[in-house]
Amino acid sequence: MINVGVLGATGAVGQRFVQLLAEHPWFNLTTLTASERSAGKKYRDVVKWRLDVPFPDNIGDIRVSPTNVASLKEVDLVFSALPAEIAKDVETACANGGLAVCSNASSHRMEPDIPLVVPEVNPDHLALIDVQRDHGRDGFIVTNPNCSTIVMTLALAPVRGCSFQKIHVATMQAVSGAGFEGVPAMGIYDNVIPYIGQEEQKMETETIKIMGTFRNNAVQPAPFQVSASCHRVPVLDGHTMAIWLDAREPVEKVKEAFLRYKPPIEGLPTQPKESVHFFDEPDRPQPRLDRNRGNGMTVSVGRLREGIRFIAMGHNTIRGAAGASVLNAELISSRKYL
Amino acid sequence: MINVGVLGATGAVGQRFVQLLAEHPWFNLTTLTASERSAGKKYRDVVKWRLDVPFPDNIGDIRVSPTNVASLKEVDLVFSALPAEIAKDVETACANGGLAVCSNASSHRMEPDIPLVVPEVNPDHLALIDVQRDHGRDGFIVTNPNCSTIVMTLALAPVRGCSFQKIHVATMQAVSGAGFEGVPAMGIYDNVIPYIGQEEQKMETETIKIMGTFRNNAVQPAPFQVSASCHRVPVLDGHTMAIWLDAREPVEKVKEAFLRYKPPIEGLPTQPKESVHFFDEPDRPQPRLDRNRGNGMTVSVGRLREGIRFIAMGHNTIRGAAGASVLNAELISSRKYL
Amino acid sequence: MINVGVLGATGAVGQRFVQLLAEHPWFNLTTLTASERSAGKKYRDVVKWRLDVPFPDNIGDIRVSPTNVASLKEVDLVFSALPAEIAKDVETACANGGLAVCSNASSHRMEPDIPLVVPEVNPDHLALIDVQRDHGRDGFIVTNPNCSTIVMTLALAPVRGCSFQKIHVATMQAVSGAGFEGVPAMGIYDNVIPYIGQEEQKMETETIKIMGTFRNNAVQPAPFQVSASCHRVPVLDGHTMAIWLDAREPVEKVKEAFLRYKPPIEGLPTQPKESVHFFDEPDRPQPRLDRNRGNGMTVSVGRLREGIRFIAMGHNTIRGAAGASVLNAELISSRKYL
């Protein structure tokens, strides 16, 4: 068992980390950090548990630590659910201090020597860990992408061989992506908000890095463009997106690619049976019915049509955030980087 | 004053027609039709009024007639809110019987001698009325497009000079588009349904006809393609859509086109002050805040970005259905076709 | 293992029965009935599965039978998810034909010789089975109450000793109570519908029977009144209700009663660890967070205040319908009535 901690354990993504790690077969959750004013108190007394799964009682008695490197003496690996502006320095300090950091924050994603990884898509990019070590770091940082980008890149993994040059993608994103307090009911109820700050830019740049090629100790960007339009809709969990490849392949061949897809990893505890589920039904996937498939780790695709265009959907706070980080940690562990 | 009637006056679109015609300055609403079992009863006793505006008392005492030509002796013009499968024959019979028919149904939209008109976009297509008359009809049929198509073509009107060849459009459509009973709460609440039967095909074909050129007594299709992906979201009224032109023009020039736009019609009672409103705010338009602009007849656009891409939104049962038909009737009337 | 069937297996409650019985330790689900036009087809091909849990593959190949006694030769016990108007005759025929019938329908609930049972509340009322047998029936019918009544009677069970004479109850009920197609989105979204047909009457009469005393081979009605006001709110699953006892007992004593409550049954597979969970938090229970407690079988109470007044909430299609019937069947089975 590897001792692990969670930075920022009381927020929406932090709670998901705690849920996923409370009974993890490889990781032993020993440390939870939060703001100064919670430090020293029991987790059960400072967290306002807002998930619709029961509070994990075995974690409740852990005393919360302040968010800094000194709090992490017991652990070898730390998950970061910190906001980007705080994450940057804390994560760097942790990595320099010898820790493995699996971060859901955006701060370091686009740095050239930091892997931005979706295990089923680009596990080989973990080689950047060695580049970080060459740069003199004792530990390392591995990041996962933005929630929408994860769903899209997983949906693209089976069809990356198609002849596309520019992807158009329109998202319909859940409110949980903005954190528990992020979207007021008065703002989104009976409404669409056609704007999510920085989201389009993230999808456009992160996708190119993730789907790029590792060569000469660096990631060479993927040879296509992404043009995104991102929108918030009144859905609690689950990001849905319409994707156009404008590829020349016939629909039947693309369908075969989805049905035959096998990811390049296996045996990780958080990995779902199907990383990408293909629907033939005309009206699926739907977030409310399909977001919990594979314990929230499966991305569903459907409505494959001429174009090539299709729909992709995945759980944004599990597959798109905490679950993505945990799966990265499992990959790192299985590949002996720890 | 011109005497008018409404075919199918008790349904969702029918009620909107009654609302818009109850105090119309040019049209005198005298006849309402519905199914056989309602015939002979007062409108107030057969309609289950579901709009959030008060029931128009001056219309309540009209006795409902059965849906056929014989019921329409008093009127010169009739609005059709019939379902497509019933509309086809009834509308044809009306037109052959000398009536002007303004139809919201899809049955006749794509027939070569029937105008498919959005007044601000292609008023000249009304010339097809003469073609119908040449074909021996006493009256005529004029149709308005599908609700999503209306919103999109209005949003395209100011920028039709741009250099686009293929439009990508993703819609986020309101439940009222399916009629009052069309979408169960269990189906759409906390959900997105990524499928609306025939909607994509309608947007792709109707747009090309509307934005085509009238020449040699016929409409020549517009020289571009549309690729649509249509989705239902938990919104009551107002269709929102993300549109990509992939045009070469700079953003500033396209913005100018939106701001300077003047439609080629004027003085019609149902015409809003602004047919297309341009938003500079980063998070607008939003259906709940903006759908009632111009009494529901204004289409709002915003989030103009490199690409060229932008958001368009309009009220689907007013601008996208009943209001569209009434505006068509006003145009017909002002151009002396009656 | 006892072979069982489900009458009306394709509807909303029927699907919940299938979910709960697919892997039941005591019952072997062999027979599913539906309308004539589905008969002979595989369940997977006729059901439109709308639950957010995966379809039970082991049940999918069962061929659906028509809804009548002849279809039930293989089974000893049958669950009825039929609409009331169909249930009356079919259930009677089944019971007369020797079957045990556990019914969620309202048709027979108030008949004097038919038990209306919530296992934790009035298991002794099962003695009416013997009365039915005395009346010459080979089999028997056992019913469970209306969904709201189940939640309320369970919440009352711990405090039935209090000095109340008239209960006031206001419900806030989920849309799933009306079946999948029962409530249009246009009707309930951003809205409250302050009316549910027959619901108040059911709560007022069923409660008095359930909480009555079995004496002299009959149920003597409970000596208090219920005055209900029932309302539909935009919630998918979970009925919430405000209950006033207007009892003299102090709050602390009533709280003790809730905390110490032990139901008079044990060891049934579908019985939750806690039949009634008491919340001290000021803002609980809430349907979205608490409806799945105890796999949907726990009723949650909270906000206990002077008055005595409190809030109760339970999952309406699990605890309030299919799960209630399955628990009744388990009780019947454990008490050797089969």
Add this chain to the structure above:
Amino acid sequence: MINVGVLGATGAVGQRFVQLLAEHPWFNLTTLTASERSAGKKYRDVVKWRLDVPFPDNIGDIRVSPTNVASLKEVDLVFSALPAEIAKDVETACANGGLAVCSNASSHRMEPDIPLVVPEVNPDHLALIDVQRDHGRDGFIVTNPNCSTIVMTLALAPVRGCSFQKIHVATMQAVSGAGFEGVPAMGIYDNVIPYIGQEEQKMETETIKIMGTFRNNAVQPAPFQVSASCHRVPVLDGHTMAIWLDAREPVEKVKEAFLRYKPPIEGLPTQPKESVHFFDEPDRPQPRLDRNRGNGMTVSVGRLREGIRFIAMGHNTIRGAAGASVLNAELISSRKYL
């Protein structure tokens, strides 16, 4: 024309004040206050307008002042949309400085010499203004009740002669009651929150004061009790409530009282044609369909049943807040207190 100001003009209730006063026939809106950091800027530049009616352009150029007495030199009457904790001192200072204050805040409502008024219910309580003046104040404060209390007391006004002693009331309240940012979508979507801080206490105490009798220069409390249970539901605007009188009068007589009701005021600009609208339809009132009746100033009642019990519903930010204050000001003005 009387010059008026609004304290706290940028919040949710403040925006409603601006909407209602922008074109008021008696009041000339000259002054708007907000926090220090907005002071000196144009209203259009500091407000984030969130109503679904257009921004009033004639008000947009007013420069916002800081919230204190010195800012109010131009006005004779000021409306307060301040939060309770700020309102207490500022309103007192304004009244002491000679201003008429119409306040929507709760700070002063229960003070013995301050009228708590709903014009249709207790206009005679304005006589407390003279008591304030006797206490040496140059100006005065008049308050309106909490939003739920206003809806309930108006619904009770026609039936105050009935023989009730204890009222039970269960509310289903809209999210706008908590201000624009008050309720996160993650908290209320697909949910009921059975708790609103202080709301039950306000309904129970304010009602007794409003429906009390003015005698001997003081308000004698009404001779009945109120027991409230308050709940938040996913509705944007409009508080719905179930009310039990447990009165002896027959339903028909109570219905007559509702139908014949005439309020004791007339001719005020914001007063609706009907202060209380009675519905015979079994499923009304409903917030989405009925909240805008009488420009949001009419309270609707319906579902009158044995008991006596019935449903009441009104627009919480218009009738229940800003509109209530404006109507109070009109009453004060018409009764020559200014």
